[in-house]
Amino acid sequence: MALGCPYGTHRVLGPLGVFPQPAKFINNDFSTLYDNEILIEVEVLNIDSASFSQINTQAEEDPAKIAQIILETVIQRGKQHNPVTGSGGMLIGKIKTIGSALQSRPLNVGDRIAILVSLSLTPLHITEIIAVHKHVDQVEIRGEAILFESGIYAKLPEDMPQKLALAVLDVAGAPAQTAKIVKPGDTVVVIGGGGKSGLLCLHEACKRVGVTGKVIGISHSEAGVARMKESGLPVIPLQGDACDALWVLHQIKGLTDGKLADLTLNMVNIPQTELASILATKDKGIVYFFSMATSFTAAALGAEGVGKDVTMLIGNGYTEGHAEIALAILRENPRLRKIYERTYA
Amino acid sequence: MALGCPYGTHRVLGPLGVFPQPAKFINNDFSTLYDNEILIEVEVLNIDSASFSQINTQAEEDPAKIAQIILETVIQRGKQHNPVTGSGGMLIGKIKTIGSALQSRPLNVGDRIAILVSLSLTPLHITEIIAVHKHVDQVEIRGEAILFESGIYAKLPEDMPQKLALAVLDVAGAPAQTAKIVKPGDTVVVIGGGGKSGLLCLHEACKRVGVTGKVIGISHSEAGVARMKESGLPVIPLQGDACDALWVLHQIKGLTDGKLADLTLNMVNIPQTELASILATKDKGIVYFFSMATSFTAAALGAEGVGKDVTMLIGNGYTEGHAEIALAILRENPRLRKIYERTYA
Ligand SMILES: NC(=O)c1ccc[n+]([C@@H]2O[C@H](COP(=O)([O-])OP(=O)(O)OC[C@H]3O[C@@H](n4cnc5c(N)ncnc54)[C@H](OP(=O)(O)O)[C@@H]3O)[C@@H](O)[C@H]2O)c1
Ligand SMILES: NC(=O)c1ccc[n+]([C@@H]2O[C@H](COP(=O)([O-])OP(=O)(O)OC[C@H]3O[C@@H](n4cnc5c(N)ncnc54)[C@H](OP(=O)(O)O)[C@@H]3O)[C@@H](O)[C@H]2O)c1
Numbered sequence: 031m032a033l034g035c036p037y038g039t040h041r042v043l044g045p046l047g048v049f050p051q052p053a054k055f056i057n058n059d060f061s062t063l064y065d066n067e068i069l070i071e072v073e074v075l076n077i078d079s080a081s082f083s084q085i086n087t088q089a090e091e092d093p094a095k096i097a098q099i100i101l102e103t104v105i106q107r108g109k110q111h112n113p114v115t116g117s118g119g120m121l122i123g124k125i126k127t128i129g130s131a132l133q134s135r136p137l138n139v140g141d142r143i144a145i146l147v148s149l150s151l152t153p154l155h156i157t158e159i160i161a162v163h164k165h166v167d168q169v170e171i172r173g174e175a176i177l178f179e180s181g182i183y184a185k186l187p188e189d190m191p192q193k194l195a196l197a198v199l200d201v202a203g204a205p206a207q208t209a210k211i212v213k214p215g216d217t218v219v220v221i222g223g224g225g226k227s228g229l230l231c232l233h234e235a236c237k238r239v240g241v242t243g244k245v246i247g248i249s250h251s252e253a254g255v256a257r258m259k260e261s262g263l264p265v266i267p268l269q270g271d272a273c274d275a276l277w278v279l280h281q282i283k284g285l286t287d288g289k290l291a292d293l294t295l296n297m298v299n300i301p302q303t304e305l306a307s308i309l310a311t312k313d314k315g316i317v318y319f320f321s322m323a324t325s326f327t328a329a330a331l332g333a334e335g336v337g338k339d340v341t342m343l344i345g346n347g348y349t350e351g352h353a354e355i356a357l358a359i360l361r362e363n364p365r366l367r368k369i370y371e372r373t374y375a
Numbered sequence: 376m377a378l379g380c381p382y383g384t385h386r387v388l389g390p391l392g393v394f395p396q397p398a399k400f401i402n403n404d405f406s407t408l409y410d411n412e413i414l415i416e417v418e419v420l421n422i423d424s425a426s427f428s429q430i431n432t433q434a435e436e437d438p439a440k441i442a443q444i445i446l447e448t449v450i451q452r453g454k455q456h457n458p459v460t461g462s463g464g465m466l467i468g469k470i471k472t473i474g475s476a477l478q479s480r481p482l483n484v485g486d487r488i489a490i491l492v493s494l495s496l497t498p499l500h501i502t503e504i505i506a507v508h509k510h511v512d513q514v515e516i517r518g519e520a521i522l523f524e525s526g527i528y529a530k531l532p533e534d535m536p537q538k539l540a541l542a543v544l545d546v547a548g549a550p551a552q553t554a555k556i557v558k559p560g561d562t563v564v565v566i567g568g569g570g571k572s573g574l575l576c577l578h579e580a581c582k583r584v585g586v587t588g589k590v591i592g593i594s595h596s597e598a599g600v601a602r603m604k605e606s607g608l609p610v611i612p613l614q615g616d617a618c619d620a621l622w623v624l625h626q627i628k629g630l631t632d633g634k635l636a637d638l639t640l641n642m643v644n645i646p647q648t649e650l651a652s653i654l655a656t657k658d659k660g661i662v663y664f665f666s667m668a669t670s671f672t673a674a675a676l677g678a679e680g681v682g683k684d685v686t687m688l689i690g691n692g693y694t695e696g697h698a699e700i701a702l703a704i705l706r707e708n709p710r711l712r713k714i715y716e717r718t719y720a
Contacts, residue, residue: 151680324671326667337526343686
């Protein structure tokens with residue numbers, strides 16, 4: 031066969047000219063494969079949390095109806111791209127065929143991998159839905175999917191349960207970026223430090239700032255603060271509401287002799303915390319927004335409005351080596367692994 | 376008097392605890408001033424374009440009604456914060472009083488300055504509306520305003536007309552950031568290069584990449600491409616639609632031997648150009664989003680979906696020295712000044 035587009039546009043059926051993610055229909059006929067495609071025998075769909083709860087409501091919480099809705103979406107669109115929420119999720123499966131153009135990859139037929147690009151752009155064909163696991167947003171299926179040449183993935187580690195690995199891979203971009211931007215001696219503030227991505231970032235931040243640095247974590251609930259403490263990391267834990275920008279400013283000022291943070295990581299799951307993140311950071315410092323609730327304009331105009339010369343980064347879900355960096359954290363920190371097993375897996 | 380909050384929260388009347396920008400009501404009684412406030416005798420309000428066109432429509436294009444609507448907003452809110460669009464604009468005026476805590480600033484009573492923070496957070500009191508200049512979104516008034524300690528401003532230059540300086544100051548953040556991130560030898564793509572901010576960025580990019588670099592500008596219209604050519608800058612001009620990510624990718628690939636850009640600057644005024652910006656950029660490169668039409672999630676998920684390890688920056692309207700850097704461009708490049716005078720001033 032021929033080479034397809036590395037981004038998979040060769041499988042877009044409509045509207046023509048767009049990428050697989052915004053496309054309404056994509057081709058999920060896998061009887062002929064392109065030379066730069068990888069065919070996966072799918073085992074589990076890990077539906078995005080927003081999408082799963084929408085489907086669950088529409089199905090009146092009936093697993094049979096949930097299965098029906100998913101089947102219909104995939105028949106109509108050629109991918110599990112929730113038409114209401116617009117989101118997807120990820121999948122786990124075994125490699126069935128590796129296209130001739132990708133033979134140099136460190137992959138073998140039979141390897142179990144997680145596809146880290148969204149289901150909302152992944153060609154999928156379902157033969158049978160085996161089981162719906164409502165408490166973890168997962169669906170066991172028999173079926174096949176395509177990974178495009180540009181698609182990112184991770185081999186599943188042998189030394190941890192699949193569910194644990196999935197929980198880490200879901201937020202892998204954040205700790206990997208943290209590892210890359212934190213410098214020794216830095217003062218780092220992690221807003222949402224008690225959460226799934228926040229805890230991993232606290233670990234990386236502590237490791238990178240070293241003994242001359244300082245790491246402060248902010249969480250909203252007592253449980254979140256307890257998780258930060260239980261991690262055993264040398265973090266200064268704060269409990270409070272990051273929507274209250276003045277409170278955050280005063281706390282961080284107090285803890286840094288008025289110098290503020292070199293780097294603030296925003297890992298919350300709620301809107302309107304842009305200004306707190308900006309104010310916690312010193313001039314010429316960096317604010318890293320990983321939260322999907324971030325508003326571009328609130329950040330841009332917020333910094334201008336208070337005259338803050340900070341560099342503001344949009345959290346890219348991908349950075350080289352992100353899966354390995356994130357998975358390594360649970361090996362390095364057994365206490366964090368315990369929290370993760372209890373809370374997210 | 377006492378010191379106020381550097382960010383002006385001492386003038387917020389409601390809701391309490393928020394910053395002046397999101398506030399509904401702020402105190403515009405200037406009979407007592409705080410020691411870290413600067414009182415301005417206002418001459419001209421430069422209403423934000425989105426706000427002005429909303430007011431114009433509501434006023435059925437009648438200047439008297441436009442004046443009435445502005446007066447009412449300022450009486451109700453204590454600031455020209457358009458309740459429909461949420462936006463403000465900027466103002467020009469002469470310094471009347473400098474608070475005792477700010478005496479060390481390089482400013483004198485009588486200096487004419489432009490306030491570069493939004494009118495949507497600036498305490499304003501209007502005594503009289505003198506004239507409404509509809510074609511330039513400006514309103515001449517008699518009145519006073521407060522600049523907070525953290526508020527940014529620029530002295531108006533002596534060597535250019537006020538309207539020309541205002542046009543440049545409106546987008547000053549973009550060329551100043553460009554100057555700071557471009558390195559010699561870089562390949563730079565400016566999407567929206569024929570626009571108001573794009574042209575200034577093209578100038579800075581050409582200056583910084585030097586003879587070993589390459590600068591490519593993309594504009595949608597023939598007029599935009601003509602402006603890029605007329606600038607006399609060594610730019611490779613492209614005409615096309617940046618919503619077509621594949622077209623952009625192919626063009627930039629072709630012009631860079633497949634290597635793509637080290638830095639892509641997004642300066643458009645329309646949505647859905649995130650993916651084109653990401654695809655035009657090489658791995659480990661930088662994408663700088665200045666456009667307010669940027670969607671945070673489209674950028675974050677877009678980069679992940681195509682597996683691109685790029686650093687994505689949110690365009691901060693402010694960076695140190697931004698006004699001087701931007702104004703200097705028109706002095707350095709007389710052709711650009713001519714285009715600016717004809718097109719934007
Ligand atoms: N950019 C990407 O590619 C990407 C990928 C995956 C996820 N994300 C985003 O990352 C964010 C975090 O995900 P997650 O899985 O880590 O979420 P999570 O486990 O729910 O953690 C959220 C954290 O935010 C804290 N928080 C919530 N409201 C707060 C408030 N008002 N003040 C202070 N802290 C508050 C929570 O504190 P408590 O626990 O104490 O309440 C918790 O620590 C989400 O927005 C998600 O969309 C982005
Ligand atoms: N971050 C901040 O603080 C800040 C401050 C001020 C402004 N901004 C934002 O900066 C952006 C640009 O402002 P501006 O005043 O420079 O705008 P502008 O003068 O209107 O320029 C817009 C440019 O985008 C180009 N364009 C429009 N549609 C396009 C398409 N489909 N494909 C390719 N190019 C296209 C235009 O090309 P043609 O002229 O050829 O049609 C033009 O070159 C706006 O979004 C504004 O909100 C941000």
